[in-house]
Amino acid sequence: xxxxxxxxxxxxxxxxxxxxxxxxxxxxxxxxxxxxxxxxxxxxxxxxxxxxxxxxxxxxxxxxxxxxxxxxxxxxxxxxxxxxxxxxxxxxxxxxxxxxxxxxxxxxxxxxxxxxxxxxxxxxxxxxxxxxxxxxxxxxxxxxxxxxxxxxxxxxxxxxxxxxxxxxxxxxxxxxxxxxxxxxxxxxxxxxxxxxxxxxxxxxxxxxxxxxxxxxxxxxxxxxxxxxxxxxxxxxxxxxxxxxxxxxxxxxxxxxxxxxxxxxxxxxxxxxxxxxxxxxxxxxxxxxxxxxxxxxxxxxxxxxxxxxxxxxxxxxxxxxxxxxxxxxxxxxxxxxxxxxxxxxxxxxxxxxxxxxxxxxxxxxxxxxxxxxxxxxxxxxxxxxxxxxxxxxxxxxxxxxxxxxxxxxxxxxxxxxxxxxxxxxxxxxxxxxxxxxxxxxxxxxxxxxxxxxxxxxxxxxxxxxxxxxxxxxxxxxxxxxxxx
Numbered sequence: 001x002x003x004x005x006x007x008x009x010x011x012x013x014x015x016x017x018x019x020x021x022x023x024x025x026x027x028x029x030x031x032x033x034x035x036x037x038x039x040x041x042x043x044x045x046x047x048x049x050x051x052x053x054x055x056x057x058x059x060x061x062x063x064x065x066x067x068x069x070x071x072x073x074x075x076x077x078x079x080x081x082x083x084x085x086x087x088x089x090x091x092x093x094x095x096x097x098x099x100x101x102x103x104x105x106x107x108x109x110x111x112x113x114x115x116x117x118x119x120x121x122x123x124x125x126x127x128x129x130x131x132x133x134x135x136x137x138x139x140x141x142x143x144x145x146x147x148x149x150x151x152x153x154x155x156x157x158x159x160x161x162x163x164x165x166x167x168x169x170x171x172x173x174x175x176x177x178x179x180x181x182x183x184x185x186x187x188x189x190x191x192x193x194x195x196x197x198x199x200x201x202x203x204x205x206x207x208x209x210x211x212x213x214x215x216x217x218x219x220x221x222x223x224x225x226x227x228x229x230x231x232x233x234x235x236x237x238x239x240x241x242x243x244x245x246x247x248x249x250x251x252x253x254x255x256x257x258x259x260x261x262x263x264x265x266x267x268x269x270x271x272x273x274x275x276x277x278x279x280x281x282x283x284x285x286x287x288x289x290x291x292x293x294x295x296x297x298x299x300x301x302x303x304x305x306x307x308x309x310x311x312x313x314x315x316x317x318x319x320x321x322x323x324x325x326x327x328x329x330x331x332x333x334x335x336x337x338x339x340x341x342x343x344x345x346x347x348x349x350x351x352x353x354x355x356x357x358x359x360x361x362x363x364x365x366x367x368x369x370x371x372x373x374x375x376x377x378x379x380x381x382x383x384x385x386x387x388x389x390x391x392x393x394x395x396x397x398x399x400x401x402x403x404x405x406x407x408x409x410x411x412x413x414x415x416x417x418x419x420x421x422x423x424x425x426x427x428x429x430x431x432x433x434x435x436x437x438x439x440x441x442x443x444x445x446x447x448x449x450x451x452x453x454x455x456x457x458x459x460x461x462x463x464x465x466x467x468x469x470x471x472x473x474x475x476x477x478x479x480x481x482x483x
Contacts, residue, residue, distance in 0.1 A: 003142070006094050010117075040181070048260045050235040051085075052086075055088050055089065057243070059095060064096075065243050078252070084235065085114055085235070086105055086109055086112070087113075088101050088102040088113060090115055090116065090131075115133035115137065136151075148175075180211070185204070185214070188216070197218055197227070198323075215236045219241060219255070221254075222262070225259040229260070230325065261474065267458075267466075269295070274460060276313065279467075280314060282467040284324050284463075286349070286445075288351065328345065329351040330352055331354040332354035335364060338350060339366075349368070350369070352370050368389070370390045372386065374395060374413040384420075392421075392424055393421050395424070395426065397427030408437075426448070429451045431452075431465045438470065438474075
């Protein structure tokens with residue numbers, strides 16, 4: 001296994017390095033360094049996804065990635081185009097890294113620098129600080145609890161930050177217990193090097209809200225970073241897609257644009273495989289299933305698994321395609337029933353569209369989208385009661401029918417709500433008006449149902465056209481920002 005080979009080689013290298021430069025000497029060099037640059041300060045302002053851009057010449061799984069890489073020039077290019085932190089590989093055998101790269105880069109940029117290596121000994125923490133690093137990587141998979149706590153303490157004593165990397169729910173619990181403030185979720189299995197793009201979604205909801213979360217590995221395209229925006233990460237660590245890019249500034253711009261200025265699209269009221277195919281192929285971010293019986297869009301919970309299994313786009317996604325998240329919509333049902341259906345189907349989010357209280361929202365085991373209606377400015381005060389107990393708020397048209405009427409609401413009130421919280425906008429959205437809605441309201445996401453129907457049935461062409469219109473509105477907005 002690659003991981004065992006890398007760690008074994010690291011131990012061998014450490015023996016010689018400790019002979020060449022004993023611990024007390026490396027400690028002294030570490031203490032002589034100027035003050036560290038604080039990564040947490042660099043991650044301000046909050047509420048956006050920052051970029052940790054990696055200088056990476058090779059990897060064990062892909063081999064040589066960038067044979068002509070100029071580490072310093074690349075790092076400077078990263079900083080010039082919006083990277084918040086520079087990650088530098090220093091492992092020499094499998095990643096072709098070097099401590100010389102780190103020191104040279106630290107002297108050339110003004111942002112914090114992370115030492116990316118397989119750290120198993122406190123010597124390497126002092127070493128990193130002596131080379132100029134402001135932050136180190138600690139990998140849970142190669143450290144026991146005692147080692148992890150000790151290395152965190154050593155890093156803290158040097159005023160360094162640690163990115164504690166996890167690959168499973170169990171490792172995430174260990175990281176939290178050890179006191180990790182910055183937790184990286186690596187979607188790549190370090191043993192098999194296989195990717196699980198959904199790991200960050202599953203781990204994220206179990207982590208405390210006060211931790212800084214970094215998504216690592218498999219971040220290449222717009223869909224990848226839109227997905228990260230759904231999972232409320234504070235940063236993304238990207239290496240391969242940058243160093244292999246022929247146009248690094250454009251690649252960085254794309255990553256940051258879609259992580260921070262994109263609009264999530266939820267297609268709701270799905271009942272048939274063909275419409276699920278259409279939504280996935282067009283790039284929908286969430287698929288909604290309605291479990292409210294009076295609705296003509298009602299679907300039996302047991303049928304959801306059947307229609308997903310019958311959807312070729314869901315069961316056999318294209319290479320590199322990331323599947324949308326599944327949302328169940330409920331109206332005034334009891335919490336036990338909702339939680340049971342969520343477990344049965346494998347729902348990722350629960351949308352509550354009735355009179356559910358903030359206390360009720362806390363009884364739901366999945367992240368909650370709470371639908372609220374705004375009729376007058378005073379109603380905005382209601383948002384605060386739900387903000388801390390839900391994942392997102394959905395602003396819908398006031399109606400006695402619990403949504404799905406095809407009527408638009410008060411977009412000015414919705415705009416004010418969007419300034420307070422990350423909201424999804426729903427109600428009367430169509431291919432013709434969605435661009436205007438996005439421009440006026442600036443919502444985090446869009447939720448559409450009747451607007452992509454013909455004669456009360458989902459229309460595949462309308463689904464594709466609606467999502468295309470949303471993406472075009474984003475492109476237009478970006479062009480305006482650039483000019």
